[in-house]
Amino acid sequence: xxxEILLMWATLTFFVVATAMFVFGVIFxxxxxxRRAVLVTAAGLVPQLIAIxxxxxxxxxxxxxxxxxxxxxxxxxxVVFFVIAAWRNARLSAAGIGIMPVxxxxxxxxxxxxxxxxxxxxxxxxxxxxIHVAFANLAFAAFAASFGLAIVYVLRERSKTGAWAKRLxxxxxxxxxDNLTSRFVLAGFLFWGIMIASGAIWANxxxxxxxxxxxxxxxxxxxxxxYAVYLHLRFTMRWRGEKLAWYALLAMPLALFCxxxxxxxxxxxxxxxxGGAEG
Amino acid sequence: xxxxxxxxxxxxLTSAGLALGLLVFLTAWSAVATLVAxxxxxxxxxxxxxAAHPAIEPVVAAIGFHQAxxxxxFMACAVLLGVSTALCAWKRTRSAMARSRALARARQLDxxxxxxxxxxxxxxxxxMTAAEAVTTASRVLADLGVRTKRRGELLTxxxxxWTAWGSAVFHWSLVALILLxxxxxxxxxxxxxxxxxxxxxxxxxxxxGLLHAGPLFNRDGVHRSFRVDAFDPDYTTGGxxxxxxxxxxxxxxxxxxxxxxxxxxxxxxxxxSLTIHAAAYGLATYFSLENTAGAVSGRSLQLVDFSQTAxxxxxxxxxxxxxDSAGRVLVSCAITVPLQGPARNYVQSLxxxxxxxxxxxxxQGGLTVDKLVKxxxxxxxxxxxxxxxxxxxxxxxxxxxxxxTIPFIYAGLVIAMIGLGISTLSRQQAVAATVVEGxxxxxxxxxxxxxxxxxxxxxxIAAGLETALRxxxxxxxx
Numbered sequence: 001x002x003x004e005i006l007l008m009w010a011t012l013t014f015f016v017v018a019t020a021m022f023v024f025g026v027i028f029x030x031x032x033x034x035r036r037a038v039l040v041t042a043a044g045l046v047p048q049l050i051a052i053x054x055x056x057x058x059x060x061x062x063x064x065x066x067x068x069x070x071x072x073x074x075x076x077x078x079v080v081f082f083v084i085a086a087w088r089n090a091r092l093s094a095a096g097i098g099i100m101p102v103x104x105x106x107x108x109x110x111x112x113x114x115x116x117x118x119x120x121x122x123x124x125x126x127x128x129x130x131i132h133v134a135f136a137n138l139a140f141a142a143f144a145a146s147f148g149l150a151i152v153y154v155l156r157e158r159s160k161t162g163a164w165a166k167r168l169x170x171x172x173x174x175x176x177x178d179n180l181t182s183r184f185v186l187a188g189f190l191f192w193g194i195m196i197a198s199g200a201i202w203a204n205x206x207x208x209x210x211x212x213x214x215x216x217x218x219x220x221x222x223x224x225x226x227y228a229v230y231l232h233l234r235f236t237m238r239w240r241g242e243k244l245a246w247y248a249l250l251a252m253p254l255a256l257f258c259x260x261x262x263x264x265x266x267x268x269x270x271x272x273x274x275g276g277a278e279g
Numbered sequence: 280x281x282x283x284x285x286x287x288x289x290x291x292l293t294s295a296g297l298a299l300g301l302l303v304f305l306t307a308w309s310a311v312a313t314l315v316a317x318x319x320x321x322x323x324x325x326x327x328x329x330a331a332h333p334a335i336e337p338v339v340a341a342i343g344f345h346q347a348x349x350x351x352x353f354m355a356c357a358v359l360l361g362v363s364t365a366l367c368a369w370k371r372t373r374s375a376m377a378r379s380r381a382l383a384r385a386r387q388l389d390x391x392x393x394x395x396x397x398x399x400x401x402x403x404x405x406x407m408t409a410a411e412a413v414t415t416a417s418r419v420l421a422d423l424g425v426r427t428k429r430r431g432e433l434l435t436x437x438x439x440x441w442t443a444w445g446s447a448v449f450h451w452s453l454v455a456l457i458l459l460x461x462x463x464x465x466x467x468x469x470x471x472x473x474x475x476x477x478x479x480x481x482x483x484x485x486x487x488g489l490l491h492a493g494p495l496f497n498r499d500g501v502h503r504s505f506r507v508d509a510f511d512p513d514y515t516t517g518g519x520x521x522x523x524x525x526x527x528x529x530x531x532x533x534x535x536x537x538x539x540x541x542x543x544x545x546x547x548x549x550x551x552s553l554t555i556h557a558a559a560y561g562l563a564t565y566f567s568l569e570n571t572a573g574a575v576s577g578r579s580l581q582l583v584d585f586s587q588t589a590x591x592x593x594x595x596x597x598x599x600x601x602x603d604s605a606g607r608v609l610v611s612c613a614i615t616v617p618l619q620g621p622a623r624n625y626v627q628s629l630x631x632x633x634x635x636x637x638x639x640x641x642x643q644g645g646l647t648v649d650k651l652v653k654x655x656x657x658x659x660x661x662x663x664x665x666x667x668x669x670x671x672x673x674x675x676x677x678x679x680x681x682x683x684t685i686p687f688i689y690a691g692l693v694i695a696m697i698g699l700g701i702s703t704l705s706r707q708q709a710v711a712a713t714v715v716e717g718x719x720x721x722x723x724x725x726x727x728x729x730x731x732x733x734x735x736x737x738x739x740i741a742a743g744l745e746t747a748l749r750x751x752x753x754x755x756x757x
Binding site (some may be wrong): 060119120121122123125126128183186187189190193194197200201202204205206207208209210211213215218219221222225226228229232233236237266 | 299302305306317469518520555678680685696700703
């Protein structure tokens with residue numbers, strides 16, 4: 001346990017340092033610092049992956065159960081998504097200023113949560129768990145990426161030709177950032193949809209009901225509909241720019257609340273996965 | 280007039296504004312509904328919520344918010360959204376047909392047809408050969424995210440025609456899912472049945488403790504029964520505690536077991552459209568009633584549920600009533616089984632030496648008997664009868680669902696996700712280019728159709744190609 005926790009603190013330290021480097025790199029327009037921040041972020045993934053592996057071997061299941069494990073897995077997916085995007089297109093590195101604070105807050109919250117390993121219960125013991133959780137993580141990572149890009153879009157748009165416009169000048173054009181934001185939303189919408197569909201099939205196998213309007217089911221549908229509205233505004237109503245960026249900014253916290261907040265706030269059939277109250 | 284009205288109705292139903300309005304309304308309604316106790320207005324939970332929120336309860340009750348997802352307003356909006364989605368799917372189908380035809384046609388483009396049909400013509404630097412121009416154009420397009428194939432001096436990047444169908448398939452699947460869910464409820468039977476270990480109950484409405492059957496569900500054609508063969512209160516397999524697990528058999532009309540299976544979470548018993556889950560479990564107590572002459576005049580089975588909040592850890596399921604020959608109730612008995620362990624942390628299993636508590640109440644409500652009995656012991660009732668505890672064991676409460684639409688719902692979900700995946704991840708584009716000779720020299724003829732998920736725009740392609748290919752003189756002029 002000690003090794004695992006030490007590795008997780010090391011990960012958090014890497015991510016905090018990377019976040020500071022992104023902030024300084026962008027504010028003082030030090031492009032090299034921003035590029036190195038991506039490397040520091042990637043380096044932080046090494047102890048995190050080892051810690052998850054150690055824990056997996058110890059508790060006998062992946063990072064699925066309990067606030068600590070769920071927040072840890074969400075952070076992993078968010079950071080991996082961002083590192084891949086920045087590696088494929090170095091000009092996106094500066095978006096770390098919007099994405100890495102999310103990762104740091106998530107992991108910080110995880111480190112403060114109880115870390116005792118919870119056993120896999122009978123209702124969770126299914127291959128659907130892997131599919132359902134993997135797509136929840138992928139969806140959140142995509143929404144977090146759209147959130148980070150929306151932040152830089154709004155910062156640049158508000159600044160116009162001011163300081164932030166210069167600081168974020170290395171990023172792709174506003175039009176490209178706008179397009180990328182909506183493409184990440186599209187990807188997140190698909191992954192979230194698969195999460196809901198796999199969850200419905202799994203619920204029917206586990207409990208005999210594919211949909212029971214449980215608070216988590218309802219809120220996962222709410223989040224999906226919120227992003228469906230975004231996509232209709234974007235592709236049908238032809239909305240562009242700052243209004244839509246604000247929408248992406250405000251939608252992501254809903255997804256986070258659905259994954260981590262609802263099981264704590266509401267009595268839910270699904271409460272067990274986060275250590276909350278089961279209905 | 281009718282045609283015009285119809286056209287207006289269709290235009291309204293296909294409008295993005297209506298779809299968005301319905302989406303926003305259903306989203307807000309669903310989110311707010313999670314803050315309000317859901318269930319029958321007479322239920323304990325709803326009553327407690329109403330007592331805690333007296334100021335808003337009248338409004339909540341008036342709009343049917345305690346049954347938010349079956350209220351007329353929610354259902355009306357869901358149906359309207361379904362109709363809007365169907366019309367939208369139809370529009371998308373027409374668009375997909377046109378695009379897939381265009382993509383199929385674009386795959387047939389060759390140098391000859393491109394010379395006639397193109398959207399953009401970029402004059403080439405006279406010093407550049409046709410092969411060099413095509414190589415440069417390929418590089419420019421690749422930089423813009425358009426990866427081309429080269430056949431001689433022809434460049435093509437044309438998506439497969441099926442990529443045009445993603446959005447239409449997704450929207451039609453949503454329509455199918457809405458219809459399946461609504462239609463499925465009409466044909467579905469969903470109930471809870473408590474069966475003691477070793478007992479068999481026929482699949483009849485009276486055997487269910489709770490039953491929701493759709494108006495079109497045909498129970499007359501059902502001739503089967505269910506038996507609980509065994510019960511393991513703590514079944515473990517694969518190193519995982521599966522919890523209380525009954526072994527269940529489904530019997531045909533002749534009483535032959537068609538299938539027998541241990542049932543636990545993620546391992547339901549399935550037989551055709553029938554699915555059986557173990558929803559809960561409790562204790563079953565068996566009594567015989569002896570008259571004053573010592574002869575057995577009747578037998579009774581009483582189910583007992585676990586409850587951490589109840590005194591002793593169990594609550595009776597119904598009451599054991601003793602009536603006279605005229606049917607008048609002489610005495611009503613509440614049966615519980617005190618559990619081991621401290622209050623609110625009772626061990627929810629059959630005690631090692633179970634004692635059953637019998638509390639008998641007269642029709643006037645007066646307490647007449649309160650006694651703990653072991654198996655084989657008796658309780659004398661004020662009616663003169665004697666209750667004898669014969670046996671205590673487990674019972675399993677089975678969730679029995681008969682719904683033939685479930686495989687279709689699964690298929691609908693999978694097809695919807697495939698459609699959404701195609702719509703989200705695949706590009707719909709047709710870009711082709713070749714060098715053509717004209718009276719003013721050579722130029723690059725470019726055919727461009729960019730629809731969904733294109734990496735670039737027509738303007739970017741034009742600007743990129745002109746910068747890379749235009750004559751040197753013009754370059755220096757600029």
